Amino acid sequence: MPWQTERQQASDTLFKAFLVQLVVEADVALSSAAGDDEDDLYDLEALSDDESDDDDEPPLASQTILETLAGIHINHYHSEREPIHKSHSHLHLLFYDWKFNSPEIFRSYLRMTPACFDKLVESISSHPVFHNASSNLQMPVDQQLAIALFRFGHYGNAASTVKVALWAGVGFGTVQLVTYRVMTACCDESFRRSALSFPDDTTKAEAKQWIEDTSCYAWRNGWLMVDGTLIPLYARPGFYGNTWYDRKSNYSMNVQIINTPSLCIVDYCVGLPGSQHDATAWEETRMFQEHGSLLQDDEWIWADSAYPLRDWCQSPYKK
Structure with missing residues (x-):
């Protein structure tokens, strides 16, 4: 079974409880409408007493569960975030020093020669996945490709999102995003036919x-x-x-x-x-x-x- 975060596990549990409670409340409401004794299952005076003041009615259990579920998703992060110091020094050295002065080091990081890397950047740069109408511009395509290739060239803990993000000086989510973009461009049939x-x-x-x-x-x-x-x-x-x-x-x-x-x-x-x-x-x-x-x-x-x-x-x- 795919791994789930604590937030997703709690969300799934509350959602199931919400559905069950909706069924129970609907059943009680139908029983009340048919003249059944209101005290047989639950005390749901709010469902049967139309003359009572709405402000005094206790919230339904399903409504409480739904509000709790919304509270889980209202914030992206639940725990307090602490800044992690990162630097772009590795990418700077890669593109402005090693690529020209030490191509063997460049190749050891990205598993290809600088010439092959430039050709690959040229082949995928025009793909729509690297372009959007947002005012926030994406990272340059060569940097996105370098992060993805560095990740592909490592295995185990060295290929983890945290290690790659710290090496490149970017956010953890950025690593996942650029990997998705590069794979989308490289798996496109137009790229396959242009590259081969x-x-x-x-x-x-x-x-x-x-x-x-x-x-x-x-x-x-x-x-x-x-x-x-x-x-x-x-x-x-x-x-x-x-x-x-x-x-x-x-x-x-x-x-x-x-x-x-x-x-x-x-x-x-x-x-x-x-x-x-x-x-x-x-x-x-x-x-x-x-x-x-x-x-x-x-x-x-x-x-x-x-x-x-x-x-x-x-x-x-x-x-």
Whole structure:
């Protein structure tokens, strides 16, 4: 079951009590209207005595519960907030020093080169999620992307909202928000098609030549490779959690990657649970579904023994 805050637990309990009390009061009101004895269940003189003064009527229990429920949600924070000192020094060093003078440090933080980072910023900057009509402008897209990439590049406690927020010098909620925006932009189909394109003839010829040089001429037409990898999740997902439990005893996500020998990614598939077998997971890729129009009759993809044997998908481990 998904984790709930104390506020949500109290809210759910009061809401259920409110519904139950409404049913009880409605039942008593119907009984009173039918001439039943008013003292059989509750003393609800306020419901039956139309001549009494409204100011003297005690509030109904349902009304009291509803007011208590409203009181829970009237304030965003229930406990007293203490300021936490934060600084943007890490982001400043990242963008104005390490990016130009120490690219290896930049890469260690964001898991990509400065050139690749700039290209990614350019690709997602025009997405509507980074633009709004509010007078409060969003953070620059490059800073939002950097926070999300820093979070993606860490695991366990280092990837927690608190640690990432303190590193970037932003609010805890901002970390969640920028992560959502970046993922929304990167999962958009328009980004997928703009970021990935099938290799041209020159790239294909270079890949075939590499295969021939490292193996033999007969294998040169197998110029693409496919494999799956498991991306560990920080915790068990709240919905259908067991389906994400993989063979390595982790909760993970199955990611399929099709690439050239130069590690240029041609196609990918993300979002499938870790329990999904590679043979069925890769059926969701464009390469599997459109291989007839992407590959020539004498070309194929290299795969391991987890993938089904086809004329266009060969495994060196199968006879």
